[in-house]
Amino acid sequence: MSSENLPPPPSMAAAARTARRAGAPPRTALAIVLGRASGGLARRLGISGGTSLPGLVAQYADPQLIRRLAAQAQHGCVVVTGTNGKTTTSGLVAYTLRAAGLRIWRNREGSNLARGIATTLLRRAGASGRLADGGDGAFVLEVDEAAFARIATDLQPRVVLVTNLFRDQLDRYGEVDTVAERWRASLRTLPATTILALNADDPAVAALGDGYAGTTLYYGVEQTPTHADSDSVAQVIDTRTCPRCRTPLTFAPRFYSHIGHWACPGCGYSRPTPQVRAQVISAGLDASRFLLETPQGAAEVSVGLPGLYNVYNALAAATAGVAMAAPLDAIVTGLARFTPAFGRAEEIVADGRKIRILLAKNPTGLNEVLRALSSDHAAGKKRLLMLLNDRAADGEDVSWIWDADFEQLAGATSYLGAGGMRAYDLALRLKYIGDEPQDVEPEIGVALARALEKTPSGETLYIIPTYTAMLAVRSELERRGYAPRYWEQEDA
C-alpha cells in the first residue's frame, strides 16, 4: 500500500488519549505514532522506501511492540525463513490463504529484519495500539534466517515454515552449522501449538523436527524429470554429513545441492516421509506443473515460476496452507494465481521487449536459475545480463561465483553482459567457462542500457542480479518508466 493512503499522524496527546480509552499501553501507541511519523518524513525526504525506519524508531520507543501487535492477529502468524525462496514462498503462502478467505498482512518489500517486521506490524495498527479490522486476519512474514532466532519468540507463530539451508553470505551469517544451531535453540522457546512445516529433502532443515514437542508437517519432492549432474570438480553441498551422527549421507536421488532423498548409512537416520508431496510433471523456465498430494487428497498444480527450486517454494506454501487448515482447492487456486514478488522472476515490458529478473544471491540459487535458463531450449539462445554487487546485503565475499556451475551456461547465450560493482570478477568467471561477455560495465545503468540496445523488440532480456544489484536495476527501470516504484505496487 502507498504511504499517501495512510491517515495523517495525530498529535501525540491525542494518541495518548485514544490509547487510554482503548486500554493499550501508552508506550505502544506512542511507538506507533513515532514510527509512522518517521516513515512519512523519510519518504518526503526521499531517503528510502521507508520499510525499515518506522520499525526501528517504534521498537526503540516500545521494545515489546512486536510481541504486543503480533498477539492481536486472530489467525496468528505464519513465519517463513530459510536461505533461499523466502520472499517467493511467503508470497505464495499469502495467495493461498487469501484464496481460503483470510485477510493477510505481510512484509512484502523483502524487508525481513526485526525493524522491517516491526514496520509491517505497526502499519496495520491504529494509533490506539490496536490492529486494524479488530485483528481479523493473519500475518505472513518472511524473516531473515539470522534474525529468526531473535524474533520468533516475540511473534509466537502459528506456523514456522523453513525452506532450506544453504551457504549464503558467510561473512555475514557465519557458518551453516551455526545457523542451524541457532534455529534449533529458538524453536525450543516456541509454544507446542506452533506447527513446523519443514523441507524433508534438506537434511539440516528436516532435523529441526527431531525431538520437537509440537506438530511437524514435512514436505518433499517424490520425483522429478530433471536431476542434478554430478561431474563437477567439487559439488556445492553444504550439508553432506548426518545431522545426528555426522556420517557422510547418501542420496538416491539427489535433486540439487544437498536436496534429495537422503539417508545415513551410519545410524540409519533418513529423510522423514513427507505428508505433503510433489510428483513433478515439468519444471520449465516459464512455469512448473506438479501433482500435489496432501492428507486431504491430490490435485494438479500449475505455478508461473521457473525451475525445480520454485516447485519446492510452491510445495512449502501448500504445506503452510495445510497447517492453516486451508481447503485443497483454495491452495491450488492460490498457487495458480500467484504473480512473482518484486525482483523474483517478475516480468517487465520495456518498449516491446520483455525483461525477466531472476534474483540469485548464492551458488545454489544461481545454479538453479542457470539450470532453468540453460535447460529451456524452446526459445533458442538467451540474452543474459548478469549483475554482481558486493555490498553487505549481497555478501562482501564474491568467492561463491566460483562455486556456482556457470559451466552449464556455456554456449547457451546469444548476448552475455557482466555488470555491477564486481563486473570484472564476473567477466573473469565467464572467461573460465569459455564465454567472453560482450559488455563488461560496473555501472549498472550503463550495463542495462547496453543490454537493452542488443535486445530487439519482441525478444526477452534475462537479468540475473544479486540483491542490491536487483534494487539498482529496478530503480534504473523505474527511471525509464518501465516499472512502478515498488512501495506503490498494490499489496497483492
Place this chain on the structure above:
Amino acid sequence: MPESSDTLTPELRIGHLYPDQLNMYGDRGNIITLRQRCAWRGVTLRHITLDLGETLRPDDYDLLFIGGGQDKEQDEVARDLREVKASALREAVESDMPVLGVCGGYQLLAKFYRPAEGPELEGIGILDAWTIHKGKAVARCIGNVALQWGEQTLVGFENHGGRTYLGAGAQPLGRVLAGHGNNSEDHQEGCVYRNTYGTYLHGSLLPKNPHLADHLIRLALRRRYGADADRYMTPLDDTREWQAHDAMLRRLGVTPRHEAAAVSL
C-alpha cells in the same frame, strides 16, 4: 616416475585434500583456474581427490591443494591429516612439491590452532606458525586484502576468527598493503616454507592472481619435467585477470605495480 617430456602431452596431477570436508569459500575456483591455465598451454591437469582415510603417496602427485571448511569438519580432517597422511605430506613438502593451503588448510599445515574454548587442535607443523582464537569479543578478520608479494601484488578476501603468528625464522607470503593478514598486528600475511604456501586469501585466490597460479604450475612442471619444462609456460592473455586484480587494488587505494611485470610472464 615421469616419462621423457618429448614424447607425450605434458600432464600434472593435483591432489585435492578433503574436498568433501574443506570446500568453503570458492576453493573450487583455485582448481578451475589451475586446470584451465594448464589446458590453455596444452598441459593436462588431472584432479585427484584425497579423502578421509586414504593414503597419500607422494609419487602420485605433482602438486597438492588443501582448502578451508567449517569448524566441525576441521576436527576430523586434522585427525586424519596427523594419523594417516602426515609423514607422506612432509616427504612431499621436503622434496619441493608445490602445496597450497588456504584458510583452514593453512591453519592445518601449521603447528596448532587454539580455540577460544575447548581443546587445542594439533596441526602437522610443516609451517612454523600457530593460530589463536581470542574469543568472540575480538572481531573476525573479514574483508578484501591486498599484499605485496615480492615485486608484485596479490588480492583476495579474508574471513578468519583466529590470529596466526609466525615463528622467528618463518617467512610470510607477503606484506599487508590493505586488510588484516595473519593477525591484524604485524602486517604479515600467510607463510611460505620451500614450495608450500599457506594463506588466508580466498576470493577465489588464483583466478585474480594469475601470476601466483602460474608460479605454482611452473614449480610443478619443473619438478616433474626438469628445467626445460619452462617451455610449456607459454604466455597467456591475462587482460581479464588483471582487470579484476587492478579493480580491487584501486578500490583498496593501492596503485597497481605489476603492469610491466605482467608482460614478462
